[in-house]
Amino acid sequence: xxxxxxxxxxxxxxxxESRKDLSWEEKVRMxxxxxxxxxxWCSGAVAEPGPAQKGPRRDASGGRA
Amino acid sequence: xxxxxxxxxxxxEAGCIQQYAIFGAMAQSRYTQxxxxxxxxxxxxxxxxxxxxxxxxxxEFCAARGYRAEGEAVRVGEWPVQLVPVFxxxxxxALEQAETTQFxxxxxxxxxxxxxxxxxLHTGRAxxxxxxxxxxxxxxxxxxxxxxxxxxxxxSEAWQRFAGRFLDG
Numbered sequence: 001x002x003x004x005x006x007x008x009x010x011x012x013x014x015x016x017e018s019r020k021d022l023s024w025e026e027k028v029r030m031x032x033x034x035x036x037x038x039x040x041w042c043s044g045a046v047a048e049p050g051p052a053q054k055g056p057r058r059d060a061s062g063g064r065a
Numbered sequence: 066x067x068x069x070x071x072x073x074x075x076x077x078e079a080g081c082i083q084q085y086a087i088f089g090a091m092a093q094s095r096y097t098q099x100x101x102x103x104x105x106x107x108x109x110x111x112x113x114x115x116x117x118x119x120x121x122x123x124x125e126f127c128a129a130r131g132y133r134a135e136g137e138a139v140r141v142g143e144w145p146v147q148l149v150p151v152f153x154x155x156x157x158x159a160l161e162q163a164e165t166t167q168f169x170x171x172x173x174x175x176x177x178x179x180x181x182x183x184x185x186l187h188t189g190r191a192x193x194x195x196x197x198x199x200x201x202x203x204x205x206x207x208x209x210x211x212x213x214x215x216x217x218x219x220x221s222e223a224w225q226r227f228a229g230r231f232l233d234g
Contacts, residue, residue: 019098020203025169027099028066028091032143034101 066091067169068142069105072132074171081122082148083110086163088176088184089147090196095166096178096206097199104138105146108160108176123148155218159184178206183214186223198231208232 019027076082086092089106111119127139138145151157159180166175176184182200185193200206208228215224 016098017202020096022099024095024166027094028168030099031091031094031101032066034099035103035143038101 066105066144067171069144069146070168070171070173072127072130072141072146073107073173075130076123076126079126080112081126083112084160084174085109085148086160086174086176088159088181092175093178093181093196093200095175096181097203100196100199103145105141105144107146107148108151108156109148110157110160111150119150120148153218155180155183155187158218178203179210179214182206182211183218183220186211186215186220186227187218189223194227194231197227201232 019030022030073082073085073087077085086108087105088108089104090100090102091105094100094102109123111122113119124134124139127134127141132139132141134140135145138147140146149156151160159176160174162180163174163176165172167173178200182197185196185200197211201208201211212221212224212228215221
């Protein structure tokens, strides 16, 4: 494994591990946010990104929409 | 979560439970990195536990306050709350020895890490193994504490199997 990537993964692991030192209230808030976003994702409420727009939209005749 | 704790404290004050302690992933998150969960698990002692419908009083209390049953849980705000009467000496002791802490200015009781680990050892699912490893790596709990408690509750073999598979390999 590339040395830079290994160091990056180690730093990320330490950063994740440091979450254990947050207050319980803060951790519960994180869990609640994840739950809410997961529920929205499962219900399809999160908009899928559409295809990139290239210039102004045009209608079928080629005019601006 | 604050609403859950308010309800639990109100249940105890009204006498429909004698005592409670939060356990499972929500309790674990007090000691480890946040553990995502869909439910709040709560150990309770109830008056008249020998009755088949020992949870009936709890459900009536909740319904009177607008909290409806949802499967095996009571829905409190966004959280399904699973109330589990103590079911053996281990869970009874876990509830009795729970620590009192504060959450959003409210007093609440949470099962201590050694009991969380040994209850997980007793339950023995894959996610319970993860919980034990997370608790150990949190630095809030030692192998010796788990071993001692496991031995006291007849789980020495289960602990040796776990340690052999996940810690000593």
